[in-house]
Amino acid sequence: MRTLIVNGTVVTADGSVRADVLVDGEQVALVEPDLPARGVTAEATVDAAGRWVVPGAIDVHTHFELPLGGTAAKDTWATGTTAAAFGGTTTVIDFAAQQRGGSLRAGVDASLAQAEGRAAIDYGLHIMVSDVNDASLAEMDLLVADGVPTFKLFTAYPETTMSDDGAIYRAMRRAAVNGGLVMIHAENGLAIDAIVAENIALGRTEPVWHGRSRPAVLEGEATNRAIRLAEVAGVPVYIVHLSSRDALEEVRTARRRGTPAWAETCPQYLFLSLDDLDRPGFEGAKFVCSPPLRPRDHQEDLWDGLAAGDLQAVATDHCPFDFHGQKELGRGDFRRIPNGLPGIEDRVDLVHHGGVAAGRFGPERWVDIVATTPAKLFGLYPRKGTIAPGSDADLVIYDHARRRTISAATHHMNVDYSCYEGLEVQGAADLVMSRGAVLVRDGTWVGPAGHGRFLRRAPATFARGA
């Protein structure tokens, strides 16, 4: 099956050009002007006039079906990846979890079993490491070889997943040998737990105290600590869900001294704030995630970081819980509110809206942030993250002028609210293709179910010293 996409502007991280795209089977065959006039034919032709043809976006931070606090993230592999596709995302990397006392492999196998035959788009896995010991360090080598080369460690959550500095250092040293990449959830969990206890003792149980118990300075501190450990270990480091200017400043400073420190932020930190956590009644629970939403004045610093290249990517940390029945578990005690927000469907449009439409950066930088750099950092480039002969035909025809209003009434995520309810954004995907198969056309699902395949990923494509 050959498909021609004609009359569009092909936008990649490297530039924008008027060109037609020939898709042959699952891959891009040609990206050149005037293909029909030159006699190139196909079984199907799609007119992209007035619109952009961009690489399918990549969300490197999702948590489908994650068990948490006696419940589980509401989106399944099927519903979450379907919602992703509606929003122009054609690849996800989800987090498998090592149980304390269990093996890394068992965690990966559990996620593979959940995803297989259910995921609508291609997927890779990271593994969350909660128990660094001789056995799990040895397993890291095997997982790198098996296409799971990325390991998330935590400086937060002492009760469940936190690693101490020695454990993080040991994992980083192992990554120095096997080529893996260590990702860090950077908040000072021990100090945060002490602050939480203080606030609970004072009767401060409302959702906003979740945010006030996790100050930005303790994200900055843990970010610096993780970067310093990586410097001593001689490895790059990737900071997940960076939320504050305090942490950004640590990444920026490290990069200026030549350290390969990379970081993602998330749409919630660009558009939402501590004010949302402080909404009246219990509504703030809809906005409980960790790190927490920050005072509004952090947002512009994060946008500046994206524009300047100090932040490399935007991922979602998609981990949705219904307001009714799930977030409500924490009525009267913010500690029991499941941490996590929905966002997988809206990320691409939100970054376009706040970045490109607002004039903060151009469309090429937008593509870089949501697709190309994630592909490079996570071992998928140039198969994913760009439009070039030989790359997978993961393509989005994007209408950068169309406006739409975000609402739980119309989204496809399996969750009963939207963090962005009523927000009108500029930019929307008209057609979404994964490996040559059209999944979404004009807001309607037209693709096969369970189309996604597991992606064995290589170690980061960026030079180790980049």
Ligand SMILES: [Zn+2]
């Ligand atoms: Zn996460």
